[in-house]
Amino acid sequence: MVDSAQPEKTSRRRREVTPAQRALALLVRREHSRKELALKLRARGIEAAEADAAVERMASAGWQDDARFACSLVRTRAAAGYGPIHIRAELASHGIGHEAIGAAFSALSEAGDDDWRARARALVLRRFGSQDSLPLPMQRKAADFLLRRGYDSDCIRFAIGNDGD
Numbered sequence: 001m002v003d004s005a006q007p008e009k010t011s012r013r014r015r016e017v018t019p020a021q022r023a024l025a026l027l028v029r030r031e032h033s034r035k036e037l038a039l040k041l042r043a044r045g046i047e048a049a050e051a052d053a054a055v056e057r058m059a060s061a062g063w064q065d066d067a068r069f070a071c072s073l074v075r076t077r078a079a080a081g082y083g084p085i086h087i088r089a090e091l092a093s094h095g096i097g098h099e100a101i102g103a104a105f106s107a108l109s110e111a112g113d114d115d116w117r118a119r120a121r122a123l124v125l126r127r128f129g130s131q132d133s134l135p136l137p138m139q140r141k142a143a144d145f146l147l148r149r150g151y152d153s154d155c156i157r158f159a160i161g162n163d164g165d
Contacts, residue, residue, distance in 0.1 A: 018054075019041055019046045019050045019051060019053070019054035020054045020057050020058065022041060022044060022046065022054070023037055023041060023051075023054040023055060023057075023058050023063075023064075024058065024063060026040055026041075027058060027063050027064055031064075031065075031068060031069040031072045031073075032064065032069060033066055033069045033070075033094035033095055033096060034055050034059065034064060034066055034095060035094055035095035036094055036095075037055050037058070037064060038051045038052055038055045041054060041055070066095075066096055066097075066100050067100050067103060067104070069094070069096070070091055070096050070100045070101060070103070070104035071103075071104045071107050071108075073087070073090065073091060073094070073104070074087055074091070074104040074105060074107070074108050075108065075111075075113070077090065078108060078113060078114075078119065079113075081119065081123050081149060082149050082150050083116060083119070083120065083146070083149050083150035083151035083152070083155065084105070084116055084150060084151075084152070085150035085151065085152060086149060086150020087150060088101055088105075088150075089150070091104070116151065116152075116155050117154070117155050117158045117159065119155075120146050120151045120155040120156065120158065120159035121158060121159040123145070123146065123149070123159065124142045124145075124146070124159045124160060127142070127145065128141070128142050134160060134161070139160045139161075139162070142156075142159065142160050143156050143160055146159055146160075
């Protein structure tokens with residue numbers, strides 16, 4: 001016998017989330033490039049055509065912008081101690097074009113945050129101490145560290161104190 005005093009459970013069906021809603025949920029958290037956003041949507045089981053359409057919809061609505069993504073990435077990577085070579089390579093891996101990369105670096109320059117030599121020297125000071133007293137093996141370690149971080153040879157020589165100044 002069924003107890004009629006207990007209320008009947010109703011199963012609520014969750015509305016299915018659309019690809020555009022998933023894309024927007026990702027963009028609310030942080031900036032994404034078009035390529036990265038499409039890849040994330042595909043990884044969540046959305047078909048390629050639907051993912052591309054959702055990304056296009058986000059871009060046309062202004063929620064996704066590769067130029068804004070590039071500026072954001074350049075600022076955050078530079079602040080984290082990465083050099084221009086590393087940052088350019090990362091932007092290229094996100095499918096960002098040369099014009100947008102150049103514009104992002106120009107924006108960093110306009111803000112006065114593009115002194116790569118000073119950034120490299122600050123990294124060496126923080127990680128290895130005063131560059132005036134670095135023995136040759138430590139200079140090599142510092143140079144290797146900066147090279148892996150994406151700094152060019154001029155910045156590296158300046159940072160370890162071998163620039164001739």
